[in-house]
Amino acid sequence: MLQPFYRILIELTNGRWSSAILQRFARSRISKVIVPSFAKVYQLNQEEMEKGLHEYPTLHDLFVRQLKKEARTIDQTEDAVVSPVDAVLEDAGRIQESSEIVVKGKTYSIEEMLGSRGILQKYLNGTYIILYLSPSHYHRIHSPVDGEVTKQWTLGTKSYPVNKWGLKYGVRTLAKNYRVITEVKTKSGHVAIVKVGAMFVNSIETIFKGSELKKGSEMAYFTFGSTVVLLFEKDIFQLDAAIRTPKEMKVGEKIGFLRQMPH
DSSP states (O other): OHHHHHIIIIISOOSHHHHHHHHHHHTSGGGGGGHHHHHHHTTOOGGGBSSOGGGOOSHHHHHTOOBOGGGOOOOOOTTEEEOSSSEEEEEEEEOOTTSEEEETTEEEEHHHHHTOHHHHGGGTTOEEEEEEOOTTSOOEEEOSSOEEEEEEEEEOSOOOOOSHHHHHHSSSHHHHSOEEEEEEEOSSOEEEEEEEOSSSSOOEEEOOOSSEEOTTOEEEEESSOOEEEEEEOTTSEEEOTTOOSSEEEOTTOEEEEEOOOOO
16 A cells, blocks of 8 residues: 555656655655665665664655665676666667667657767767666666766756656656766766756755766765666667666666777
8 A cells, every 4th residue: 555655756856846845755754654664665675774774864865765785796897887776777778870869768859968969979879778766766876987087967857756767658758857967988988967956946956076087986876766868979889788677777787889990
């Protein structure tokens, strides 16, 4: 009975006032009352949490929880690209010359997602990967690659659900939602890490400072369930042959590898 209630609260709220009220509630001490039931409904793995369940003073604190240091292993294989989040890898494919990608039968514009025709050019005929985080997932975002941050920018305002139903029936959710985009230059080429918000309120907190990113290092966190889109320049990325979508992924697990840019 509780799961539909939480689904409405966490995944399907997208109005300005309802989102603001939900955010205020989640950060209030009152919300601690529902922490145990939330953990039970979404079957959170309490063994890997940095703290015991009773130590989270609010629902928000539970949502942005840290994990024990040994809970995730980062694949250190040279040129390996790792999952930046605990998530379901929903889809992967080629970015068309027209800048379009097709996810769950819906067509999205990468130009609209990035908000820049100039930046778009390097990603045409490249690869995209869609990673969806449910309320049950660990919500910290880590770097999938080693590299230098060349640009970071924010786009969008209102956010609609980004779960599988939102992707299927929503209106250009991945390209219209509030999103924070980080572009990273690797030794092979550029990778864009698009963090897509799931609610009207600012649900993405960036914590990374500086310009150099190490694979597996923490970049940001979602305060509500959301989606990460990875974009790779043409010819620089190869998806792991063992991956079949949809696939449950953990932070640090290999999703593919970078290849050297052709000369």
